[in-house]
Amino acid sequence: MTKKAELAIQAATTAAAPVLRAHSPEVSAARARRWGAFFYAEQVLRVMKGYGWTIVMYGVGQPVAYLFAMGVGLATLVQANGAGVFGGVSYLTFIAPALLISSAVMTAANEFTFPVMDGFKWRRVYYGPHASPLTPEQIAGGQIIAVTVRFLLQSAIYCAVVALFGASPGAWGWVSILIATLAGLSFGLPLMAYAATIKEDRGQFAMVMRFIVMPLFLFSGTFFPLDTLPLGVRWIGWISPIWHGTELGRVVSYGYEEEPWLTIVHLVFLLGLAAVGWVLTKRQFAKRMAS
Template identity: 80%
Template sequence: MTEPPLAKTSKTRTTSEPPLRAHPPEVSAAKARRWGAFYFAEQVLRVMKGYGWSIFLYSVGQPAAYLFAMGVGLATLVDTNSATAFGGVSYLAYIAPALLISAAVMTAATEFTFPVMDGFKWRRVYYGPHASPLTPEQIAAGQIIAVTLRFLLQSVIYFVIVAMFGASPSGWGWGSVLVATLAGLSFGLPLMAYAASVKEDKGQFAMVMRFIVMPLFLFSGTFFPLDTLPVLVRWIGWISPIWHGTELGRVLSYGHEEPPVLTIIHIVFLAGLAWFGWVLTKRQFVRRMGQ
């Protein structure tokens, strides 16, 4: 009995394909040493994908609701009674960059606290990769890369919403996406270093949200100029990544006028704080993993 033509084709195709073989251990180890941070970042992103809609609603839906309520609802009253109080732009254009930056910082407060402690204490997800050739620095870098991509994606989506509202009249408004990412890292990396040092959850992260994140959100020139605050609380804005990022975002979004030196100070402050947090995070990860 002769075989059907389809069976012959299937048999020939199967035998012509080379067999799958795993890399030798030394090759896999070499790749892990070189690309380990990206391997771990992929793992973190796959975990995020499992609750992607929750991430979208929290990261984009909440600030978009703020934008509509404050920038469209309240703005009708503010623009009518204080037409020149916000540098000659509408109240919607004034608060849009602040909400973009604040969303990234609040995301940083979420992603660089409990997930970090989860990696060390609850599910100990850092120790499995650490048993491979991945170093503590690569694991930390992988976590940061994944969260940075989340900053970028949510900021892009939110900026598109802002642009649809007509709240970013400048052609450089897209640069506020990068500013938001930098602001998120400048706040999140020092917080990540702190989270890596916490061994018992006694409400420390709730205290951070209540007594650090929320005051920074409210007193960083988010809804009104910082110089309208009393001097006794104005210092909160001066040390806040939200204020520095917001001022940069306003420069890019609608050409907010400020001295060039102050713009440089904003950039140096955010970049320096992010670098300082990265140094502390690496040190804490190495110490915690016993190397």
């Protein structure tokens, strides 16, 4: 091929190639102001991807292990001595929604505590995006969106496992995925607002896990109906997102019978907690980043 022909081909190729140009600062700033929460959520999800197997093993492996141990092993003893306590369903079917909701709440206790402290104090990862047009509310919203995606993914995997065990006989069992996500947010958002107030780590999060999360897990009707527990600890269930979420999960999973007004109370309670937590979180993020 002659030199002239090579130059002609090169010129044609160059002419056909699209010219790439970066957005102007004004356009980039406008996009950030509009979609900033989703941009930050993408960054958080990319970080999560780096320890994805840990997320799967903690978020799904742990409750599945509980499901097998309690629902298959212990169930043989429980059903032999108190089959009528669980409303005519197997013990495995009874505890499956509770473990799903508990898993989401425990995930919330992890994702809305130490990562928030990391963002404000340890690595201060919130302040880089804040130097851009992203607002504190968008940074908080991005963190919440990313964790919500995690809730949905791990709950969907767990529900698939529950279906394989035959522990979700109802046609609406998949709605438990949304209920678990709502329960996780109803507990996690107020906790996120609290985490944003902490300036020195003195074991506050360990105290939350030990004296709030674990009692909620144990005394929220997780393993036995709430009304079988002593009155001295029954009140814990009444104020627990785990109990309210579990009751809703049982309704959709196997048709658990309860008064319609009580179902509405469960839903309003979870939505109200999540809404209050979101308002407090936005306010605290804005206050913290302004200081």
